Amino acid sequence: MAHRNFVAKFTFLLAALALLVGGLVAAPAKAAAKVTLNIWTFGNVIEPNMKTRYEKMHPNVKIVAVNKGGPDQLAQALIVAFQAHKTPDIAAIETSWSGLFRDYPQYFVDLRKAPYNANNIKKDYVAWRWAQGTGKGGEVIGLPTDVGGLEVAYRVDLFKKAGLPTQRDAVGRLWPTWDKFIEVGKNYNKKLKRCVDKKKDKSCFIDSSGTLFTAILNQGTEKFYKGVGKVDYQNRQVRAAFNETGKALVAGLGSRIAPYSGDWYAGMNKGSFATLLAPAWQLDYIKQYAPKTKGLWDVAKVPGGGGNIGGSQLSIPKAAPNKTEAWKFMSWYLAPAQQLTVFKEYGLFPSAKSLYASSAVQNYKDPFFRNAPIGKIYASGALKLKPLYEGPKERAIMAIFGQALGRIEAKKQNTSQAWNQAVADIKTALDR
Amino acid sequence: MTPDSAPSPKGRRGARVSGSPSSGKPAKSWNGNKARETAWGYLFTSPFFIIFFIFGVIPIIYSVYISLTSLENPLDANEVFVGLKNFRNLWHDPEFWKATRNTFSIWFFSTVPQMVLALGLASILRNPRLRFRLVWQTILLVPNITSGLAIAVVFGQLFGRDYGLINYCLQFLGIGNIDWLENTLASHVAIATMITWRWVGYNSLIFLASMNAIDNALYESASLDGANRWQQLRHVTIPGLRNTIVFMVIMGTIGGLQVFAEPLTFGGGQTTGGSSGQFNTVTLYLYRYAKDLFNYGYASAIGIGITFIVLIITALNFLITRRIASED
Numbered sequence: 102m103a104h105r106n107f108v109a110k111f112t113f114l115l116a117a118l119a120l121l122v123g124g125l126v127a128a129p130a131k132a133a134a135k136v137t138l139n140i141w142t143f144g145n146v147i148e149p150n151m152k153t154r155y156e157k158m159h160p161n162v163k164i165v166a167v168n169k170g171g172p173d174q175l176a177q178a179l180i181v182a183f184q185a186h187k188t189p190d191i192a193a194i195e196t197s198w199s200g201l202f203r204d205y206p207q208y209f210v211d212l213r214k215a216p217y218n219a220n221n222i223k224k225d226y227v228a229w230r231w232a233q234g235t236g237k238g239g240e241v242i243g244l245p246t247d248v249g250g251l252e253v254a255y256r257v258d259l260f261k262k263a264g265l266p267t268q269r270d271a272v273g274r275l276w277p278t279w280d281k282f283i284e285v286g287k288n289y290n291k292k293l294k295r296c297v298d299k300k301k302d303k304s305c306f307i308d309s310s311g312t313l314f315t316a317i318l319n320q321g322t323e324k325f326y327k328g329v330g331k332v333d334y335q336n337r338q339v340r341a342a343f344n345e346t347g348k349a350l351v352a353g354l355g356s357r358i359a360p361y362s363g364d365w366y367a368g369m370n371k372g373s374f375a376t377l378l379a380p381a382w383q384l385d386y387i388k389q390y391a392p393k394t395k396g397l398w399d400v401a402k403v404p405g406g407g408g409n410i411g412g413s414q415l416s417i418p419k420a421a422p423n424k425t426e427a428w429k430f431m432s433w434y435l436a437p438a439q440q441l442t443v444f445k446e447y448g449l450f451p452s453a454k455s456l457y458a459s460s461a462v463q464n465y466k467d468p469f470f471r472n473a474p475i476g477k478i479y480a481s482g483a484l485k486l487k488p489l490y491e492g493p494k495e496r497a498i499m500a501i502f503g504q505a506l507g508r509i510e511a512k513k514q515n516t517s518q519a520w521n522q523a524v525a526d527i528k529t530a531l532d533r
Numbered sequence: 534m535t536p537d538s539a540p541s542p543k544g545r546r547g548a549r550v551s552g553s554p555s556s557g558k559p560a561k562s563w564n565g566n567k568a569r570e571t572a573w574g575y576l577f578t579s580p581f582f583i584i585f586f587i588f589g590v591i592p593i594i595y596s597v598y599i600s601l602t603s604l605e606n607p608l609d610a611n612e613v614f615v616g617l618k619n620f621r622n623l624w625h626d627p628e629f630w631k632a633t634r635n636t637f638s639i640w641f642f643s644t645v646p647q648m649v650l651a652l653g654l655a656s657i658l659r660n661p662r663l664r665f666r667l668v669w670q671t672i673l674l675v676p677n678i679t680s681g682l683a684i685a686v687v688f689g690q691l692f693g694r695d696y697g698l699i700n701y702c703l704q705f706l707g708i709g710n711i712d713w714l715e716n717t718l719a720s721h722v723a724i725a726t727m728i729t730w731r732w733v734g735y736n737s738l739i740f741l742a743s744m745n746a747i748d749n750a751l752y753e754s755a756s757l758d759g760a761n762r763w764q765q766l767r768h769v770t771i772p773g774l775r776n777t778i779v780f781m782v783i784m785g786t787i788g789g790l791q792v793f794a795e796p797l798t799f800g801g802g803q804t805t806g807g808s809s810g811q812f813n814t815v816t817l818y819l820y821r822y823a824k825d826l827f828n829y830g831y832a833s834a835i836g837i838g839i840t841f842i843v844l845i846i847t848a849l850n851f852l853i854t855r856r857i858a859s860e861d
């Protein structure tokens with residue numbers, strides 16, 4: 102009996118081993134034919150149609166685009182992946198994280214080197230976007246995807262009610278500076294009265310005056326760092342941006358609705374704010390979440406001429422298993438021709454400046470926004486910006502300033518109190 | 534423990550136990566070699582202990598080490614030994630103590646009403662006249678299996694200052710808008726509501742199970758003595774649930790000290806816990822120092838600080854439990 106049991110068990114074990122070995126032998130044979138590119142992405146950085154198109158053109162390449170949920174989750178996962186030496190082939194890094202990864206170029210492939218020779222295509226892209234993918238020693242660690250840009254989306258019907266001009270060029274001339282923007286806002290609130298009357302459906306000039314802070318900061322050349330490793334968050338630029346935003350907050354310009362909150366989406370539909378500082382990709386949000394407001398919005402130039410919020414870089418980590426194939430896909434995806442397709446199909450504004458003068462961009466009109474020439478407006482804005490150095494602790498410092506502005510908005514402190522506490526908080530947080 | 538552990542008077546004929554009849558030897562039995570039993574016991578439980586050691590104990594020891602160091606750069610591993618500097622900073626850190634007060638406040642608002650509600654729901658479920666009992670029990674568990682993020686998004690909308698449903702109802706009642714985000718107490722109530730909504734069903738089912746274990750004879754004698762339903766609740770049900778309540782308070786405390794996902798999403802994904810840290814919790818504070826400021830040393834020190842708070846609470850719980858138990 103025992104002997105029969107033993108034979109049965111042995112045969113079973115042998116069969117299982119055979120299957121295992123067979124599988125192991127067969128698998129590498131299959132892998133030699135196909136390359137699998139592992140891409141970490143968030144949002145719509147890697148458009149699915151483009152991915153399918155590339156796979157059709159290159160049948161030996163399979164692209165697996167893993168959506169990490171958001172730019173922060175992706176960056177945190179990437180930091181862990183660096184330590185584990187197990188990284189994807191391509192990683193999308195949002196610009197607010199560029200400041201950190203810029204200090205660690207050793208974890209990325211320097212795309213200046215052969216066979217990538219990224220400097221050959223440098224002239225195709227807007228300089229300040231290219232700079233965001235440059236490491237502290239000048240290494241090219243990422244290529245720019247889209248340009249967020251920044252212009253003002255405004256409600257034509259509400260402007261009319263307040264007696265303001267409604268044609269977009271005239272509106273743009275109302276506010277060449279941020280001070281004038283605040284003046285227009287104050288007059289709007291006074292005229293319409295709904296901002297002060299708590300009983301009525303609230304409608305103020307802008308969603309949150311706090312959005313001015315990032316907009317003004319990004320228009321300059323210096324943010325929170327004087328250069329590599331030199332933190333300087335009390336410089337004139339930051340102080341000016343903070344004070345200007347404080348002015349807008351104290352004037353009660355905004356409806357005190359945080360962007361991307363529940364109230365914000367509802368407010369878009371109900372006309373709770375007459376203006377929005379909108380990057381190109383945010384126009385899509387309006388279309389998606391407030392479709393009934395079609396034809397009520399238009400786009401005008403932002404005070405200061407141009408601005409930018411958001412954007413991302415595609416980079417190849419040093420430990421990537423398929424560097425050459427990754428570069429082939431990346432350089433194809435970010436080439437001006439493909440960026441034009443993405444712009445036409447998805448509305449993401451290209452970083453390839455060679456496209457800006459093209460008729461496709463210049464003549465692009467969006468019927469949702471009363472046929473505003475979105476391409477022309479955002480292109481001229483994008484060309485006005487200069488390279489801006491962002492350092493590693495940028496996000497943490499920004500969060501503390503955000504808290505300070507929130508306190509001014511909630512009337513817990515005045516501008517100088519909020520500034521002093523912010524500076525003290527940053528000092529404690531960084532010096533610990 | 535087993536019924537046949539007593540030595541059999543039939544001796545070694547081994548008719549009851551399995552074995553190979555041909556060899557004539559008594560086969561292995563459960564009441565055989567004691568040492569071998571113990572060895573098997575260790576072998577079967579060792580996987581848990583090995584995994585717990587690798588993934589539980591060693592990281593704890595390592596984080597104690599890290600709390601005594603300071604890391605210059607997030608991606609470099611060059612830590613510098615700084616002794617108790619992190620702990621000294623922690624002791625004098627007003628934000629940490631604020632986070633601790635917030636954590637306790639949120640715990641209070643989420644535990645006390647939850648106990649009362651769970652008790653009430655369990656009493657309703659226990660009513661023999663209730664129909665479709667299984668349906669109600671299942672519905673009660675749905676919040677528990679819902680994604681925490683989804684709950685936070687929906688409740689964030691409900692608690693919206695201008696267009697949230699709750700403020701809309703409050704306006705009807707004439708109370709007016711409450712700023713659920715900026716007001717300290719309101720933010721605690723809002724977060725506690727999310728936690729309560731998630732756990733009250735689960736806890737009520739635990740109460741229900743314990744209630745069903747209370748001897749019916751006690752209820753019968755109580756009603757014979759003329760007690761109405763309310764008095765029965767006070768004098769029969771709640772004393773009978775004493776141990777369950779203690780268990781739930783302990784579990785609620787452990788969970789309450791770790792509240793993290795709700796304040797994070799309530800603040801729109803910011804790790805600052807509100808414009809003046811009004812709903813910052815200790816775990817969120819730890820997360821911020823680890824993930825946003827890359828200060829692993831200080832974050833580990835916060836973690837050890839949380840551990841001490843947990844130990845103190847556990848000791849208090851233990852003392853109270855002993856007093857309750859000794860009353861029996």
